[in-house]
Amino acid sequence: MSEKKSSIFSIGLIRGLLGMLAGYAVGFGLVSVIRLLQGLPVWAYNPSGNQYGFSEPAWVVGAIFGIIGFILALGVVSDWLKLMDGQQTPEHPADAFPSGVRRYLSASYDHKVIGIQYGVTAILLLGVAGVFALIFRTELAQPELQIVSLQTYNTIMSLHGIVMIAGILLGVAAMSNYLVPLLIGANDMAFPRLNAFAYWINVPAAIVLLSSYFLGGFDTGWTGYPPLSQRAPLGMDMFFLGVIFVGFSSIFGALNVIATAIRQRAKGMGYFRMPIFVWSALATALIALTATQLIGLSFEMVMFERLFGMGFFAPEKGGDPILFQHLFWFYSHPAVYVFVLTGLGVISEILPVFARKPLFGYRWVALSSFGIALVGFLVWAHHMFTSGMASYLRIPFMYSTLLVAVPTGVKFFSWVATIWEGKLSFETPMLFVLGAISIFLLGGLSGPPNATVATDLHLQDTYWIVGHFHATMFGGFVFPFFAAIYYWFPKVTGRMYNEALGKLHFYLMLPAFYVQSLGQMQVGLLGMRRRIADYDPALGITLQQLLITIAAFVIFTSVVIAVVNFVYSAARGPAAARNPWRSRSPEFMLPSPLPVLNYAQPLVVVGEPYDYGTDYAFVNIDPDRKIAAAAEDQPAPEEQAPTAPASSAAAD
Amino acid sequence: MTTETVTLTDYQRKTNTNRLGLWLFIASDLFMFGGLFISRFYLLGTGVRPELNQFLGLAITAILLVSSFFANRGETAMAYGDRKTFERSFLITIALGIVFLVGVVGVEWQTAPYGPGESVVWSLFYTMTGFHAFHVLTGVIFLFIVFRNARKGLYNEERHWPVEAAAVYWHFIDVVWIFFYPALYLIGLPPA
Numbered sequence: 155m156s157e158k159k160s161s162i163f164s165i166g167l168i169r170g171l172l173g174m175l176a177g178y179a180v181g182f183g184l185v186s187v188i189r190l191l192q193g194l195p196v197w198a199y200n201p202s203g204n205q206y207g208f209s210e211p212a213w214v215v216g217a218i219f220g221i222i223g224f225i226l227a228l229g230v231v232s233d234w235l236k237l238m239d240g241q242q243t244p245e246h247p248a249d250a251f252p253s254g255v256r257r258y259l260s261a262s263y264d265h266k267v268i269g270i271q272y273g274v275t276a277i278l279l280l281g282v283a284g285v286f287a288l289i290f291r292t293e294l295a296q297p298e299l300q301i302v303s304l305q306t307y308n309t310i311m312s313l314h315g316i317v318m319i320a321g322i323l324l325g326v327a328a329m330s331n332y333l334v335p336l337l338i339g340a341n342d343m344a345f346p347r348l349n350a351f352a353y354w355i356n357v358p359a360a361i362v363l364l365s366s367y368f369l370g371g372f373d374t375g376w377t378g379y380p381p382l383s384q385r386a387p388l389g390m391d392m393f394f395l396g397v398i399f400v401g402f403s404s405i406f407g408a409l410n411v412i413a414t415a416i417r418q419r420a421k422g423m424g425y426f427r428m429p430i431f432v433w434s435a436l437a438t439a440l441i442a443l444t445a446t447q448l449i450g451l452s453f454e455m456v457m458f459e460r461l462f463g464m465g466f467f468a469p470e471k472g473g474d475p476i477l478f479q480h481l482f483w484f485y486s487h488p489a490v491y492v493f494v495l496t497g498l499g500v501i502s503e504i505l506p507v508f509a510r511k512p513l514f515g516y517r518w519v520a521l522s523s524f525g526i527a528l529v530g531f532l533v534w535a536h537h538m539f540t541s542g543m544a545s546y547l548r549i550p551f552m553y554s555t556l557l558v559a560v561p562t563g564v565k566f567f568s569w570v571a572t573i574w575e576g577k578l579s580f581e582t583p584m585l586f587v588l589g590a591i592s593i594f595l596l597g598g599l600s601g602p603p604n605a606t607v608a609t610d611l612h613l614q615d616t617y618w619i620v621g622h623f624h625a626t627m628f629g630g631f632v633f634p635f636f637a638a639i640y641y642w643f644p645k646v647t648g649r650m651y652n653e654a655l656g657k658l659h660f661y662l663m664l665p666a667f668y669v670q671s672l673g674q675m676q677v678g679l680l681g682m683r684r685r686i687a688d689y690d691p692a693l694g695i696t697l698q699q700l701l702i703t704i705a706a707f708v709i710f711t712s713v714v715i716a717v718v719n720f721v722y723s724a725a726r727g728p729a730a731a732r733n734p735w736r737s738r739s740p741e742f743m744l745p746s747p748l749p750v751l752n753y754a755q756p757l758v759v760v761g762e763p764y765d766y767g768t769d770y771a772f773v774n775i776d777p778d779r780k781i782a783a784a785a786e787d788q789p790a791p792e793e794q795a796p797t798a799p800a801s802s803a804a805a806d
Numbered sequence: 807m808t809t810e811t812v813t814l815t816d817y818q819r820k821t822n823t824n825r826l827g828l829w830l831f832i833a834s835d836l837f838m839f840g841g842l843f844i845s846r847f848y849l850l851g852t853g854v855r856p857e858l859n860q861f862l863g864l865a866i867t868a869i870l871l872v873s874s875f876f877a878n879r880g881e882t883a884m885a886y887g888d889r890k891t892f893e894r895s896f897l898i899t900i901a902l903g904i905v906f907l908v909g910v911v912g913v914e915w916q917t918a919p920y921g922p923g924e925s926v927v928w929s930l931f932y933t934m935t936g937f938h939a940f941h942v943l944t945g946v947i948f949l950f951i952v953f954r955n956a957r958k959g960l961y962n963e964e965r966h967w968p969v970e971a972a973a974v975y976w977h978f979i980d981v982v983w984i985f986f987y988p989a990l991y992l993i994g995l996p997p998a
Contacts, residue, residue, distance in 0.1 A: 412830055417822070462929075
């Protein structure tokens with residue numbers, strides 16, 4: 155059946171890339187014609203003078219048109235265009251390919267496929283950013299410059315930051331997209347077409363972002379502070395555009411998660427019976443929905459400065475560079491909670507399964523996610539203690555920042571109490587969860603010294619901050635992300651990963667990470683500045699720098715082992731059991747791999763989600779899908795509409 | 807987002823989800839406008855504003871407010887099944903929206919004494935009105951699509967979510983301008 159349309163252009167990604175090229179051409183042409191009419195030069199090539207063929211406005215418009223062209227050619231918005239024309243379309247359009255790799259390379263409206271698309275893209279971007287890290291870690295292994303120029307170092311260091319962040323955002327979206335509908339007993343997200351759109355906009359955005367490397371790069375770090383970003387090469391614009399469009403994806407994805415969690419819950423699933431992951435996904439989505447606008451706005455304002463000569467952040471025109479930092483950190487601090495809250499939700503979700511105990515203090519953990527999200531909106535200026543902002547602002551922001559430790563502490567106490575006297579077993583997902591807890595503790599404890607003004611004045615812009623940040627990211631995202639992949643791998647692929655390779659991954663990554671992060675903190679305290687390519691041998695940190703570099707290579711190797719494990723096991727691994735972890739979660743009542751239609755029969759919530767060690771069930775579900783067998787031939791939408799319950803009131 | 811839904815209950819259920827989605831989008835967009843609004847006061851305080859055509863500002867503000875009335879009238883008419891009033895009201899809304907756009911981009915921008923690069927006062931003026939005008943433009947397009955689909959007979963008194971969505975979005979744009987108008991035209995004095 156899938157062999158009928160075998161033309162290469164039936165694959166969405168290929169069409170999209172061609173459309174992107176066409177979009178670029180249109181954009182270049184449009185701006186060049188306008189410039190010709192204005193009598194301005196159209197073509198100049200001189201990389202050392204920041205001229206890359208077409209003019210800067212042409213590149214910006216070209217990139218925007220390119221992204222639009224990608225989306226149009228891919229066909230992920232064709233339903234909306236039909237709706238605008240007054241045609242009726244099915245709520246849940248059929249996929250172009252029912253199975254196989256091409257299904258994942260084309261527009262699909264199944265939340266599980268989109269979740270996988272997000273996840274694979276995330277791992278690709280994280281891998282690219284990891285390679286950047288390896289390059290500049292090699293450079294930093296010894297004092298003085300050996301392998302890259304200063305400009306290349308700056309670009310690679312900046313790209314490492316922002317590509318990692320884009321990858322993390324996609325990884326977070328992968329988990330929310332795949333898991334939220336499954337965990338609340340829904341058949342799909344609230345807005346399947348918006349979901350597909352939100353994923354696919356990432357692909358051209360990532361291409362534009364990475365294209366900055368070839369357009370002079372940028373030397374501002376991932377923060378893009380003006381006035382440096384006003385003067386940076388053309389790559390800066392591509393950085394801004396890439397982030398803005400990834401931001402769109404983040405906003406629409408968050409909107410979808412909120413609407414799904416509020417409107418699509420199964421019968422009997424009151425808010426306080428939702429699996430805890432859904433709570434953290436909801437809190438994450440609230441931040442991403444609102445705060446993301448501010449980073450988009452701040453980057454747009456710098457682009458307007460570059461393109462139209464505006465002066466928001468230029469003192470000579472009456473502007474104020476501090477304003478940029480306020481706008482930027484109003485997103486970028488809460489964004490850190492976007493990165494970690496989902497991961498913390500994964501920890502709370504998986505820990506009771508392997509401890510065979512109820513999650514301790516479920517309601518407190520659920521609300522602590524919202525606590526972190528809300529307090530997270532009030533702390534942004536702790537990034538700016540040394541920026542020259544009004545000094546009376548320092549103390550309130552110091553206290554609000556320290557306040558974050560309270561809801562975070564709630565989570566830690568819940569985890570410890572859940573482990574306490576549990577019957578722990580140590581399969582790979584559990585190892586990663588425990589590793590995440592220990593690393594996030596390191597990240598958390600190294601936070602208050604940065605929040606306290608007196609110590610932060612010394613720590614600002616040192617490698618201590620780098621160590622702290624990497625500990626929070628590894629503990630809050632990387633380890634939980636891998637835990638989630640290993641834990642849900644049998645559900646996703648229907649096959650089991652290789653446990654020995656999984657453990658090898660963990661036992662390589664954990665110690666290497668500790669060497670790297672503690673080493674970064676130490677060299678920071680000894681005087682190493684962040685973001686610089688060279689350091690003075692007299693600092694006495696050469697050995698530590700070498701160890702950090704070796705640790706980085708070990709981490710990368712362990713990730714390669716994991717990816718090999720995933721790819722090989724997905725194709726050749728042993729068939730997975732229905733519920734290998736004896737989980738109570740509804741998705742583990744379904745066959746492995748998961749059927750296209752999640753819940754052929756609506757599930758009914760009859761108990762608490764984490765009552766491990768009792769005989770009471772969480773959900774009633776027809777494990778053999780008897781009704782499903784009859785309905786399997788039906789396409790999803792007809793099935794979904796009549797059976798899905800109306801907005802379910804809290805049942806507990 | 808209209809869909810092939812079978813029963814009215816389904817339609818209402820889906821509409822409730824859509825309504826939530828629209829309001830979430832508006833909440834998100836408000837943060838963008840809020841950021842611009844706060845930037846304006848952060849940079850200029852309450853003492854400075856651009857030197858603008860006061861009569862034009864008052865006129866386009868009045869036009870936008872009146873257009874919101876007609877958007878609401880059209881939506882209500884559709885809810886009662888009065889197609890003629892609906893069509894007339896939405897046409898007036900679209901026309902007023904276009905007049906507003908011409909007033910801002912076609913007149914105010916062209917007659918303003920300085921360009922966006924002159925100083926931060928003018929950067930803010932062009933950016934705030936530009937972002938708002940872009941939303942007005944999308945609103946006009948949205949209203950027009952809904953108007954055109956209504957003429958095809960796609961909506962009735964029970965099923966007219968797109969009509970409601972277009973009207974709500976239009977009101978949202980209007981409310982943003984209610985904050986932007988005093989911030990740009992009324993608060994402070996032009997720099998000497």
